[in-house]
Structure formats: structure tokens, C-alpha cells
Amino acid sequence: MKKIRIQEEFCIGCRLCEINCLVKHSYSGKIIKAFREESPRALPRIRVEEEGYLSFALQCRHCEDAPCVENCMSGAMQRDRETGTVFCDEERCVGCWMCIMSCPLGVIKREQKTRRIASKCDLCGGEGEPVCVAQCPNEALLYE
Amino acid sequence: MRDPFRIPSGCAVSGILNLDGKPVSGTHIIRSIEVMHERSNGLGGGFAAYGIYPRYADLYAFHVLYDDPLRKQDVETILKQRFSVEHSEEIPCRKTDVIKEWPLFMRYFLRYLGEEENEDDEVVQVVMEVNSSIHGAYIVSSGKNMGIFKGVGYPEDIGRLFRLEEYRGYCWIAHGRFPTNSVGWWGGAHPFGLLSWSVVHNGEISSYGINRRYLQNFGYLCNLQTDTEVIAYLVDLLVRKHRVHIDYLGAILASPFWEQIERMDAQKKHFFSSIRTIYGGALLNGPFSIIVGFPGGMFGMVDRIKLRPMLAAWKNKTFFLSSEECAIREISPDLDRLVALKAGEVISGRVGERNNYGQKLAVSGV
Amino acid sequence: MAKSLLFPEFKIDRDKERCISCQVCVRQCANDVHEGSDNEDTVLSQEENCVGCQRCVNLCPTNALTVHKREGGFRPNGNWSEQHLRGIYKQAESGGILLTGMGCDRSYPIYWDHLLLNASQVTNPSIDPLREPIELTSYLGRKEEKLDIDWSGEFPLVQTRLAPQLELKVPVVFSAMSYGSISYNAFRSLAEAAREVGTFCNSGEGGLHPDFYPYGDNIVVQVASGRFGVHRDYLRVAAAVEIKIGQGAKPGIGGHLPGEKVTKEISRTRKIPEESDAISPAPHHDIYSIEDLERLVFAIKEAINYKKPVAVKIAAVHNVAAIASGVVRAGADIVTIDGIRGGTGAAPQVIRDNVGIPIELALAQVDERLRSEGIRHHSSLLIAGGIRSSADVIKAIALGADAVYVGTAALVGLGCHLCQKCYTGKCNWGIATQDPVLTKRLNPNIGKRRLVNLIRAWSFEIKEMLGGMGVNAIESLRGNREHLRAVGLSKEECAVLGVKAAGEGW
């Protein structure tokens, strides 16, 4: 399966990935609306970590033996059998946070929607390049 | 008066060579070029003939055009500094219905007075000197046992003016001119000659500017602003001075493309890439087909992507080159072989050589 | 400290309706112009430090920012321009030489813009580059006057051994920009692009980082007055060696890489101690005459076993034609001439803007001079200094250049916005900097792709123009000034350029 490859040597720490991810997963999908009008504001499903001059954007690696999937007792966290994407079925998610506990990268968040659910990278639905990759100004993220 | 413009031209070219060296009259070449009347527009025509002065075969035969007869004295002064004039006369012309006026044409048979090994270079020097410094006089041809006859008019009329049917030569080349802009000037007509080279040319040399400057590096001054002039000088430089084999002139003047060279075997690749690296300034770009006459033969060549026509033909011991097939059939309806020259190809014929039908020479054809 | 009389050069407009306070601008400005407020709801901008590099504008996801020249700061005055006034204020405050970067930005005539190209009509068919080959391959190096060929065999055998040549698939070479003046990633972009398109890049006087040795076949290394990083392997790994005498942006003076830019890797590359200033003297202290140059040329040729061409780079100064002739006679296989608009990482502004002559005039004169001396084929001519487009390239070729160097154009291709602040080391585009936060902003994979695209695009355009002229090999245009005509130039300028006025035929 295609994965997002992180090239930390080219991450410029601009956090446009976070911004674009947030917009992509917002209600309107429009940047200004998503930031200024939608409440609660959507959460980015990618996290830029920084230390000194080093930085990189981290999101779900869609692990092969994904512990979040195994540890999800509702079956909301699952792997799309065709694309291999690990995603959370928001309908099924009950917010038990087993996934958060079991994610070694800490890339699952609690997000307030109609109720609180686990929110993580869904590779933007698995069709085409995820926005974080497509919009990374320096190609620090590759989808390959 | 000197034409200040370089004249891009259309044109017809034709050439006949008897491979046994038997002289034939000028009638044939006139007939041949006349067929291609439509390729000329009456602003220039001319002929080169080889073997026409057997009596003075060892002497330089200078044809000199005097727009201004007063310059005759100046020219002769220069000539006499280096040569002894063994014989001189006005070139006989006849008034025709079409051409009623013409400038003075003189011919001089000259013996070089200096060291033998320098004589060709001296001749070139004198030609350059006269043509660039004496306004109103112009050395039309400067070879041995050959001569160039040219002027403003259709080529067949020029032929008749110069009474070429009375000359007998083993090789004839002819040119009918279609300049796209021109003031009629007799010196601007083709063939263009230097030493025993004569060049007729159909086309336009896009690389003229650099060819001219390339030649400048070697002491050739192109003052006549004609494409044909650079061709003649390049041929002289390459063949006479750099000893390039005529059959391989195409490798320089119409070289194969790098991508073709890439695909060649190592030996050829080395040859062609060396040639291109060194002789880039001599590459003739743009459309052309040319016939070059030289003592004992002639060759034809077309540009590297064949933008102008040229055919070669053989019948018994006669070798033909022409822009159009009709011009060959006119004088030899049945042919042993007829081929169209390929891009960048040189086809030559030499007196005493077997008919090669152009086969071994397609070294750089596209 | 007394209050400065300077005020911001740029004005930043932030569209409050569009700004989403995402702080991208804050994070991207190395000059600390933007600042997030404590509650992160608003972003403020302090214009004093803005250099107008447009990095924030480019990355702002909502296009909320506009950075433009601040208007009306100085009272209009035809004589006392803003540039002069700013210079005086700065110098009155600092007491130092005004530094700047990139090339001369004065409005001297740009002759490229006064030269027009020819095209075929009727008498000569133009050639369609999509259907017919059009060749841009060029060879740089000394050309023999003639070839000795043995014609006796089945196939002719070339007897002459050709002098070493640089084969260029496109007559555009990336000019000397040292690792040090530009970042590792910028240099990598250049080296990889050069290899991809079949041309060369130039190490500048910064030595060659070991990582770039594998690119040696596409690198020209420089030997300059500081001799930084020059050693046997450096000379041998490269495709050619260039002795740098002068630079168009600062003829007659040396160079200075401040110690803070001499990082560990640069120290390793230049073979100088870390954090020490790298000072290139104004002259080579072993070249005080043309004979001395000849000795260095041949010393280098000896060092590289005569296997690669040796170039000599000089700035275009008043007597350039005669100097170039001397350089050719001193054994240079390639003469590089750098005009007044050539770029630099740092130069005194007064020198950059006032010393030297435009490259077009220098090129025309040098080419003509060498031809008239019959030595044009002894050296190839590489010219530099303000080549901005494929049109400039082709005009340079027609004037007589064998190939052109592009520096600024390549950097612009990499993202440079010509803020002219290279000397500060705070290049927000990651080009002219060694700050690891900034250098990673230039991803060499992107950089390479952009440069390859640029050169490809230019070569397509060059082919179109050549085809239009009915020329299918670049050498048939080289020095072919018949294909150039001048507009709006005086007779003297036309004469210097060796170009007829537009309207004149052949």
C-alpha cells in the first residue's frame, strides 16, 4: 500500500500540513470558514514535532499490525481491506480511548463531533494524495 | 558598382561531366539549363567550363569583369606585379535580341613569377585584393584551363552572349538565378569561382554570418556578400588547404546529426564527432543544393535535411547533376542510372574514374 | 544609540478578513518580522526588518499577506534618489561600506533587449523542432585549426588528437556559486540538474564537498585567489578547472565569507579552520602579469595531465578584448567573461553598481578581436552576467558566445526573489544561507526538478527560435550576427556589437 513517507531533512516546520489537514477534515472544507466560523474547529490529524532545527510532520503510519485496530473493542478502528488504510468508523467509535493508549506514535486524538470520537489520519479517504502531502511546500512528505 | 546586398536566391543548377575527359561543346549545358527557365527570373545566369583553354593549360586564366573600364589599368598593374601576362584579350561576346549591353570582360593568361609552392595562395591574395579594393573590377574566375562566364539575364541568353557553343570542355556547370531581391549586377551571378573551383548554388545559407567569420579566421575576406562565395572559400580551405577528401566534404558542410553519430561504430563516430567538434563554423545550415566544379571533375551536394533538390545521373561515360530530372533527360533521354541525392550526401565524378553511381559516398546521408 | 533615520523599506498588508492566525508567516520569517500575539489569535508584523523576500506571502495559505515597497517615504527628488539617501543614512550611521548581494540593479541599457532575432520567410524554410532534429550540443575547449586525416584507408582516420572538450547538451552552464555562499542543498540541486540535462555547474571558490565528487563529470572547479579547497583530487575529479581572476559583480576586488558561515562542513570543504573568515585576495598573489597566468594555466594542466580544459574567468572591463586575447594566448581553453550584471553573494554596492561593462558589449568585442587575430578557435567563450531568458542565451550565442553561464536565473529558478540580502546569511528561501533551519527549506529534489525544467524549457525555446531561423545546429548560429539586428541603439553601439540596425537587410 502507498504510505506517507516523512523526509525530516526537508520539513521546514511551517505547519501547513496541519492547517490543510484541518481544513480537509472540517465541515466546510474551506480554509477561512474552517478557521473562523466553524466551532468546534476541526482538528488536524497530523502533528508537526519540532526540536531545534529539526522538525517533521507525523501522522498515523497505518501500521501492518496496527495495535489500535486490535485494541479497538468496538471494531470502529479498522483497516480498509482494499486500500490498507487504517481508519476510524465514527459511527461505531464509542470513545473508549483504547486506541490512544495503544498508539506508540501518539497520533490519535479525541475530537468533539456529535460526541467525542477518535480522530486520526485517514489518508484523506485513500483516494489520491493526502492533502498534507499534496500541499507540503517542500515535499517533506511523499506518498508512495 | 558592387551589389551591397547578399541575395538569397532560388535557382536552377546543372552540370555535365565527361568521365573520359572528352571535350563537348557548350550547347548541351545551355539546353539543359534552358529547360529550367522557370527556376530563374532573368536576373542572373552563368557557366563554368573546364578544359576550354588547352593551349594555356598551365597558366592561370583570369576572367575579369570591368563595370568601369577605367579600372583595367589598376587591375593589370596589380596582376603584373606577380605574374607575367602571357596573353590577354577581350572575351568575345555577341549581341543578342535579349542582351544588348554588357560590361567589358577581359581574360588574361598569367604565369606566376614567384615560388611555385605559394602560387595558389598568391592567386587567392590577388583575387581578394582586387575584389575588395578595386571598385568596378571583379575577377570572375582565376583557375587553370577553365573559365566562368556569367551575367545578368537568363542563363541560356548569357550562354549565347558568350558564344559558349564555340567552346569545348569536358565539364560544364550552369546556373540560372532567381534572386528574391536584387539590383542586376553582373558580378553577382553564379558560378562563383576561386582558383579552379567553381560553385553554383541553389539555396540560402542560414549560417552565412558565422561561415563568413569562420573564414575570416583563415584570411578569407567575404566581400561579395553572397552565400556562394562562402561555399567556394570553404571548399578551397577544406580541400586545398586542409586536404579534406572531396567525397567527405559532406561530413563538414552538411554533417550528420549528433544522434546519428551516436549510433555509428566507434571508428565512424570518432571521425564524425571530431569533424563536428573542430569544423562547427564550417557547417552550412539552411537549404542548399550545390554543384562544385574542379579540375578533372565535379561534385554535387545537398543540405543536411535536404531542403533543395538535386539529382545525379549516368549515361555511358557522362555524369550529370541537376536540380531537375528534365534538365538531364533533355540532353540524354535514356539514362543508365538516376538517383536523388540524400540529405548531406556528396556525389562526385572524376575524369578517368569508373562510374561509381554515387554508391560509396553516402557517408552522411540522413 | 541615536535614532536611526532609516524607516522600513517595505509595507506589509495583512488582510484581517483572510488571516487565520495560523502563524505560518511567523514561522517562516528568519528576520522576525511577524509575531504571534500571546493568545495566538492575531499575528502582528514589524516591518523594520522586512527585506521583501516574499517568503511569507508565498506560504500564506489564505493569501492574506501583501508585501510591497513602501511608497512615499522620501521626498521625490530626481537627483537624490531613495537609493542614495538610504545609502547616506546607513553610512552616516555605520561608517562602513554598503554591502549588497546579487547583480547590479541599476537601469543601465540592457543590450539583449535591443537585439532582435531573425526568422525565415519563403526563401528559406523554417524548421519545425517537433518534426526535425535541432541540435544544441556544443563543445567547449580549444579547437584545432584543422584535422590531420589519413584518407588512404577504407575509412578516413583522424590523426589529430583533439584537445579536451566539455560536451554540453545545452549551451547553458550554471555559473560559479560556492558551497558557502549558497547552501549544500542549493549546490546539490545545481549539480544534480547539471548532470540530468547534460551540462555543468561550477564549484565557485568554495572547494568541493566530498558528497559532490560523484558529480565531478558535471562540475567545473574553480581556482581563485584564496585557493580554498584546491588540492589534487579537487582538480582531478572535475570536468574542467576554471581560474577565476575576476567577477563581474565586483571586478578588481576579492571575496569574503564571514566566519559565522564557515560551518564544520564548509571548513572541511574549503580546508580552512571552522568559523574563520575566508578571505579571497583581490589579485592572485602569484599572478601579477599575463606570463604569471600562463604559468598557472600550465601548472594546472600539468596537474590534470592535460586531460581537461582549463578556463580563465575575467570580469568585463574596459579593455576586455585585449585582455581576453592575452588570456587565450596564455593557454586558456575557455575564456569566461563576466559582465557588470553578474551576481554575487556579497559585494560592496558601489563596486557592483559602477565597475565593469555590460557583457553584451564585452562579448561582441572579444569575439571579434579573437577572430581578427585568427585565434578564436583556440578558446571557447563562456559568458556570464545577467542572462535572464532563452532569448538572452540565443542572442549571446549569435553574438559569438560558445555557451552562457547562468547564476541568478538558476537561483531564481530555485526560489530566489532577489531581495539582495545574500550577505546576511538569512536567506528565507534556503539558498544563500548555512543556517540549518533555513537550508532545509530548499529540497534539492525539488530544486533539481525546477532547474531541469527551466533548462528544458529554455532549450525548447532555443530550438523554436533556431528552427524559425532555418538553422538546425547551434553552431550555425554561433557568432552569426547576421541573425541579429539592433533597435534603438546608436551607430557606435551597433558598431561595438557588430550588429546591423533593424531594417537593414543582408
Next chain:
Amino acid sequence: MSEIIQTNYLLIGYSVSSWFAAQAIREEDDSGRILAITEDDKAYSRPLLSYVLGNRSKDIAYFGEVVSHNPIEVWWGSSVINLDGVERWAELSDGRKVEFERALIATGAIPVFPPIRGASGEGIFTFTHIDDLERMSAYIHKENIENILVLGGGFIGLKTCEALIELGLNIQLVELAPRLLINMTDEKSSRHLEKALIKEGVDIILEDTVEHFEREGQKLRGCVLKSGRSISCRMAVVAIGVRPNVAWLKGSGVQVDRGILVNRFQETSCPGVFAAGDVTETMNMVTGERSVTAIWPEAVIQGKIAGKNMAGKRDVYPGSLPLNAVEVGETALISAGLVNPPGDDDCEILVCESEGSYQKLVLKENRIVGLVFVKNIEKAGIYIHLLRQRISIDAFRDKLLQPDFGIISLPSNFRKHMVEGAGIEV
């Protein structure tokens, strides 16, 4: 003589451990017969019970079923009443006998129900089984319940509270210990949780328990606590703990203490008989003590390892790690490992507190051995990973619990392995 069935693999009980064991067996052995015996009549996720009660989840069914070309057989509504771990046969409730090569005991745990006066009769529930869910829902609805007593502030008690809050009931939560989730919390984290519960209207009564229930006829009326306080309620949920379901193993030859004793391969004292999940007693990876760790993630990993070993591979169980999460209102709490080290232990404690948020790490010998996070829980997985992997925190000790702590803080090789390695490779 009743029918004798032969199978390669017998799974006794069919919940999470068995699912993952079946999956693991199938990865190694695509042809062997796998037979599962379960009392249930469908596969469901036990931890979902409270969420279904609280209407957070519509469905109790577990979504991640076992996938294989060769399906496994499940006999629903059946149970094993006798097992001979030495002779390798099991007797089913319907009298059939199954002979097996390998068996997995995964019968889970059953609620502890204390002997309290008045506890028998309607209105009092335990909450670990799908029948409990149905009965409770029906009872709340039928009896129009408004007040409810939850006895036990442990994990199930709190999960029950979460659900009952969603239903809008008034809850009284009684816990004998001085704080909630006694093993998962410390004083401070428990206070955060209590505050959140109170905000949701829960009445918390600590250090107390039910002395007896009071009834009005059959119906529950209330209870009296040890402290003497009396509470009126018509329904109560008893959630004071679970114990492994091992009673039926008497005479099987399988050694049992509190739970089934297993070795590192999840194999019981009877070779060929394995056990996994809530029914087992395993070694705690932090303390090294044997205990029952009745949580989903352990059931998963034990099931996988048992399955692998049953199919003839060798895979070793690293030890159990108690961990869990609860959320009340906005307050989420995650806890793992050793939260309250015994006083004589040379443990180091790092704490980071801010408004509403509490993070505590327990370190021992430069390794993380336990944590409890309240509210700010999203990076807990990273710390738990470090705990599981026993990574020395020496290189990044000063970054622990810093707001920008992340993968970037970890040694670069380890970090790259985590981020770029195929899969998780932990």
C-alpha cells in the same frame, strides 16, 4: 455412547482471546479444523456493554471478525462441562465429546457478587454479560428508574456510571477504597475524576460500602451503608470486581490458582492446553508478580500468542501490563503499569500539572514503569510504548512530560525505526 468429535484446535469460549487465537492459528495453519464452543449465541464485545446501555453504540456485535479462507466452526449456545487436559478431550453440555490436539481455555471472568443481606431478588444487577444489558435496560425502562446505586468505583463501576450518566439517571457511587479506580489512580488523578463525576451529578461515597439492601416486597427500596447512611434506590449495580471463570476446571488436570496458571507460551500445566484472557493469571511485566489482568489488550495479545504456539510456532508473552482509560464528561483518564509504587521502591516520580490536566510518570532504573494521565492523554501511547519496550529514558529524561515531547524527542535511530519501519515492529 455419545458422539465423539475430533478437532485439531478446540477453543473453549468465544470472545476476544479466541478470536485472536483463531486468527493467529489461521496465519500458520490454513487447513486444521478449529472448533469453538461458546455459551453465547453471538459474538459480541463485552466492553461495549456499557456503551450500548448508554446509547453510545447501537450495536454490541464485534466488528472485527476472524478472517480466513477456511472458516472456523462455532457452536453457539453450548459449553464445556468437563475437560481432561491430559487425555485431551472435553465433554459438552449436550453430552457430546470432543477430542482435540490443542485446546485454548478462554472462558473469561465472572462477576464477584458479595454475600450481602437483601442482595438476592430483583433490582440488583451485575454488568458483565449481554443478558445483564438486556435485563438492565428493560428494568430501567419498565420500572421508570431515576435513582440508581452503583456499588464499586472500579473500572466496571465507572464504565457503568458513564453509561448511566448518558441515560440521565441520578447515581450514587459507593466505593470502599479512599479513591476511585484504586489500582489505576493516585490521589490526585482520582480527585480529577471525582470532580468530573460530581459535575455530572454523581454522588460519590468513598470509604464505605453496602451493609444491607432493603426491600419492599420483591422490589428494592434502598440500602444502608456501613457508615449507617441510608440510601433510597430502586435499582443497584454491583461492580466490585470479577474473577476468572475456572470453577468448571476442577479435575481437568489444569493447574489453577486465582486464575489458570500459564507459562510464557500461554500453555497451562497440561501440555497442549493453552489459556488466554481474563481466565488466566499472568506475570505483570512491571512488578513481576502474578495477577489476573482482565483487560481487552491483554486478551488480544495472549490470544495471539496462544494461537501462534498452538499452531506450532514459538512466541513468547512479554508479561501483562494493566492499563485502561475512562472518560467522564470532559475528563479522560489513562493509566498504565505501576501508578502507586510501594514506598520502599526506589522509584522516581515525575509530575506535570496544569489546569484540569495531570500527568504523572513513574520511573524506575531509568525506565518508565507506570503512568497516569488526566485530560491531556493523547501522547500517552508514546510513553506506554516506551514502557513496553523498556526503553531507557536517559537520553531524553528532561523532555519527558514537556508539552512538545514527542517522537522527535526519542533517539534518532529508535525514532526512525518507529516512523519508517514497516508496520509497528514493537
